[in-house]
């Protein structure tokens with residue numbers, strides 16, 4: 152099957168408009184101010200996000216959506232990743248596929264719940280909620296079932312401090328029976344995996360950009376550090392990992408669009424994008440030297456968010472198993 | 480991000496598949512020498528006669544003039560059918576041909592392109608020298624202009640298929656006064672010319688695919704210069720661009736078949752810690768999955784490179800990303816056979832295939848056509864815009 156992994160003119164328009172908006176209104180820089188953490192900045196521009204058409208972008212018009220496709224959502228997700236936009240936005244995009252797209256397009260918000268522990272899940276699941284304080288709904292995606300809850304269905308709600316302090320975390324318990332909506336099957340879970348992969352590919356790319364910019368500017372021994380091969384080659388490897396993440400995510404997306412979704416290809420995308428984001432974030436810290444170890448640079452933000460997204464609805468061992476697949 | 484294949488393309492795919500299934504040679508491809516050349520040329524002729532050669536090459540030169548999508552479909556079906564690697568045809572089909580299409584004169588195209596497609600002539604590439612490898616622009620093989628000829632003296636090395644080639648894309652210094660990149664010319668050398676002598680070199684796999692060539696007052700007609708005299712560097716960069724872009728697509732497909740073979744082996748061989756099957760061992764399964772993901776990424780990156788190439792005439796520096804991924808991965812995939820099958824995988828032509836050959840020969844992908852280190856330099860400087868400097 153021959154796929155065009157470059158963007159069409161219309162897709163480029165989506166990339167430019169969303170990318171441009173986010174770079175202008177929710178730039179990564181904003182996270183240097185604590186006041187902008189935990190989706191506070193996103194909530195301030197929520198009307199503009201809805202006007203951009205993010206919520207319901209890939210949902211059919213007959214179901215209250217914009218009528219574009221998963222491809223456009225994947226493009227948006229990459230831009231969200233590049234600016235470390237709150238997972239609240241991604242969760243609301245996913246909720247629009249599950250619930251009433253029209254309501255989310257009109258400003259309703261949803262947040263991700265993700266199981267605290269791994270293993271088999273019973274009727275009651277202990278979950279982490281991500282940036283959920285201003286959302287009406289909670290989305291829980293399991294490999295074989297997608298569920299939507301009212302926020303009021305949450306029990307034992309307790310705030311917790313975590314590694315990525317820019318995202319608000321709470322622990323809570325969810326009961327399957329309390330779901331407002333529950334859809335069997337893996338379709339939505341896998342679509343969300345592609346969106347998360349794309350976010351991670353965006354982080355991998357951003358880490359590369361950040362390292363390249365710093366390496367071109369910081370001078371030691373009388374020349375920019377990017378002229379030293381150890382640094383230059385590290386940047387080249389970052390570019391390769393970012394490209395691998397992007398290409399595999401787009402390929403698995405294009406397959407899904409062509410009605411031949413491939414669970415193993417999607418798992419590959421998540422693995423490559425997750426590894427790419429974490430490895431690039433680490434390398435970026437190294438390129439920044441002492442500065443990279445501090446809150447004075449932005450490098451640490453990428454590492455923390457990369458880890459958070461990697462463990463959102465998944466884990467590496469499970470991905471590896473899916474890639475190997477079942478006996479033919 | 481979309482499906483490119485139209486229903487017409489899919490019809491094309493089906494006829495390609497049908498023809499390949501019926502015509503792919505089933506006898507084993509000889510490992511080297513004249514027998515191998517004969518095998519490769521015969522297979523090329525058969526494709527040409529059936530109308531499957533030069534799918535995206537211009538029709539004026541016996542190509543089919545079809546869009547690159549069709550070429551990509553052909554590559555996919557070719558690999559799927561387990562067709563032999565294009566071997567001795569590689570430089571002609573993937574370097575010299577595409578370079579002549581972009582940079583050659585009308586006479587060059589008429590004279591050389593159809594002969595490549597028909598499987599009549601084998602090409603090789605004479606760029607590297609004993610003293611000029613990564614630093615290609617320091618090459619010293621010289622061409623002195625005498626009337627309407629160049630008189631060439633010097634030596635080239637690592638010339639793949641050189642021992643059995645008819646023609647060579649030869650990069651020589653035609654001006655010693657100009658800055659080093661500006662005094663080079665790209666010329667077509669007939670290896671049957673007087674003054675050419677060839678010393679075959681055995682590679683670590685045990686086979687002899689390349690050689691050193693000495694040029695002792697070899698006379699080459701001036702009209703064999705492609706591009707301008709002293710303008711050879713840009714022609715050479717175009718040539719390397721093809722290699723760094725999608726030139727290795729066939730080998731990538733082959734790598735993915737070896738990957739499938741590893742998974743089969745893991746299902747049939749006993750596990751390292753007494754498991755019934757190797758794949759039931761977590762470490763084995765995890766490593767296999769990581770390799771599979773990287774092979775998938777390689778193919779996705781190649782898809783992207785193809786999509787890019789459809790939008791630009793000469794491939795850019797992005798091809799190095801694919802080459803970097805490929806060069807690293809080849810060694811990991813083939814090396815894993817030894818971990819999985821142990822001593823049995825050491826057997827040449829053993830029950831699971833000739834893994835030693837694949838492993839040893841695979842090292843070339845990190846050296847030939849630009850080493851991994853040079854590719855990282857190129858990515859850093861040309862793609863990312865990092866400064867050159869003292870390293």
Ligand SMILES: Cc1cc2nc3c(=O)[nH]c(=O)nc-3n(C[C@H](O)[C@H](O)[C@H](O)COP(=O)(O)OP(=O)(O)OC[C@H]3O[C@@H](n4cnc5c(N)ncnc54)[C@H](O)[C@@H]3O)c2cc1C
Nearest residue numbers: 604605606607612613637638639843846847848849850852
């Ligand atoms: C199988 C095979 C087939 C080939 N076929 C052909 C062919 O058909 N025609 C042809 O012209 N050539 C061919 N080559 C030659 C190939 O292009 C050269 O081997 C390659 O460019 C490296 O040059 P070198 O061997 O002189 O190594 P060197 O340039 O001497 O490199 C030695 C080591 O130093 C490193 N190094 C060198 N410079 C730098 C730098 N600036 N920064 C960091 N590291 C550096 C290299 O990465 C390498 O690890 C072939 C090579 C192989 C292995």
